[in-house]
Amino acid sequence: MRAAICEELGSVVVTETDSPVPGPGQVLITVEAAGVNYVDALFVQGRYQIKPPLPFVPGSEVAGTLPSGERVLAMCGLGGFAEKVAVPAASAVPIPDELDFACAATFTQSYSTALFALRDRAGLRPGESVLVLGAGGGVGLAAVQVAKTLGARVLAAASTPEKREVARSAGADETLDTADDIKTAARAWSDGGVDAVYDPVGGALADPALRALRERGRYVVIGFASGEIPSLPLNQVLLRNRAIVGVDWGAWSMTNPLDQRALLDELLAVVAKGDLTPVPPRTAALASASDVLDDLLHRRVVGKVALLP
Numbered sequence: 001m002r003a004a005i006c007e008e009l010g011s012v013v014v015t016e017t018d019s020p021v022p023g024p025g026q027v028l029i030t031v032e033a034a035g036v037n038y039v040d041a042l043f044v045q046g047r048y049q050i051k052p053p054l055p056f057v058p059g060s061e062v063a064g065t066l067p068s069g070e071r072v073l074a075m076c077g078l079g080g081f082a083e084k085v086a087v088p089a090a091s092a093v094p095i096p097d098e099l100d101f102a103c104a105a106t107f108t109q110s111y112s113t114a115l116f117a118l119r120d121r122a123g124l125r126p127g128e129s130v131l132v133l134g135a136g137g138g139v140g141l142a143a144v145q146v147a148k149t150l151g152a153r154v155l156a157a158a159s160t161p162e163k164r165e166v167a168r169s170a171g172a173d174e175t176l177d178t179a180d181d182i183k184t185a186a187r188a189w190s191d192g193g194v195d196a197v198y199d200p201v202g203g204a205l206a207d208p209a210l211r212a213l214r215e216r217g218r219y220v221v222i223g224f225a226s227g228e229i230p231s232l233p234l235n236q237v238l239l240r241n242r243a244i245v246g247v248d249w250g251a252w253s254m255t256n257p258l259d260q261r262a263l264l265d266e267l268l269a270v271v272a273k274g275d276l277t278p279v280p281p282r283t284a285a286l287a288s289a290s291d292v293l294d295d296l297l298h299r300r301v302v303g304k305v306a307l308l309p
Contacts, residue, residue: 001019001082002015002016002017002082002286003015003057003082004058004081004082004289004307005017005056005057006043006044006054006055006056007055008054009045009046010045012289012290013290014286019083019084020079020082020084020086022086023086025089026087026088027066027086028066028067028085029062029066029072029074029084029092030066031062031064031084031085031309032064032065032309033062033064033102033104033105033106033283033308033309034061034062034063034082034307035060035063035105035109035304035305035306036106036293036296036305036307037060037138038139038223038225039250040058040296041293041297052078056079057078058293059076059079059085060076060077060080060109061074061075061105061106061107061109063095063101063102063104064085064101071095071101071104072092072093073092073093073104073108074087074092075087076091081289082286083286093108093261093268095268096268096272098271098277099271100280102283103278103280105306106138106304107267108264109249110139110141110142110304111267112249112264112267113222113249114145114198115146115266116247116249116253118130118143118146118196120263121246122218122220124147124152124195126150126151126152127151127152127153128152129152129153129154129155129194129196130143130154130155130195130197131176131186131190131212132144132154132155132167133157133178133197134157134199134200134201135157135158135164135172136159136163136302136303137200137225137302138281138301138303138304139223140198141166141167141303142278144167144170144172145277145278149270149275152196153173155173155175155186155190155194156172156175157209159178159179163302164176166302166303170279176189183211186209186212187212190212190214193214193217194217195213196213196220197209197210197213197218197220199219199220199222200223200224200225201225202221202223202225203226203227204228204230205226207233210242211236215241215242216241216242217240217242217243218244218245221244221245221246222247279304281304281305281306282305283307284306285308286307286308286309288307292305292307
C-alpha cells in the first residue's frame, strides 16, 4: 500500500510499504480520507510532547470502509496517512449518511474538542457570548458552530478576509480582524466584555483577549498555533473574578474512552438531525501530504484539509 512516511524529522515521503495486519480485537479500515491536523504537523517536526520512533506514518484521524463495506470514522493516533490502517474495533464509529468521507475524517478531533471545551470545561450557557480566536482554521470553525448549537453569540476573530467570511458562513454573529484592537472591539460588541474566549492560537492575541472578558469570564486555552506560549498577567484574572480553563481533550479522550464515545455520539446525532453541518474541508492527494503539513504550520489553511489516498 502507499503511505506518507516520516523517515526523518521535518518531512514525509509517500512510498510503498507493507499493509498493516489487524491484531486481536482490531479491524482493518480502507482509508477513503485522512484528516490533517496541526498535531500531525507537530509530530513530523518532532515538536510534540509524544515523540514516536522513526520511521512512522502520521495521521490521527481517518474515514473509510470496513471489509463488510460499512462506512466508519476512527481516531488512530498514528498511521492515518495511508491506504489502510488497523484500529481497535471499538474505535471504528459508524458514519451518518449526512457526512461524506472527507467531512467525517475531519470531524472528531475539532468538534469533540469544541464541545468538551465550551460545554464541559467552560460551562458555556445559552445567551452567553464567546470570542473565538483563529476562527478561520478547522478548530476555530468547529468552535463557532458548536457555540451556536449551545445557544451562544459568537464573535469570530481571524487574520484574513477569506477566513472571516468562512467563519461568518459557519454561523458567526460578527467577525473581527485580529490586526484590530481586540479588547476594545470585543467589549463594544458584547456590551462590556465577552463571557468566554476560545483560544487555539496563543501568542500576542492572548493578552488583549483576556482583557476582553467580562466579570466571571472564562479564558479557554486550547493550543498555541502561533508557536508562542503566552505569559498572561494574573492580575487581570484576579481583578474581575475571571478564570483560565485548560483543555487537553486528547489526554482526556484517551483516559475516558466511554465518555468520549458518548460525546462523539452526541455530536453525530446533532449532525444527523440537521442542526450541525460541518464546513466541507479542502481535499488534496496523499502525494501532497508534505505541502499540506507545511501549510498548516504556517497557518495558510482555511478550515480543514483531508488527504485522499
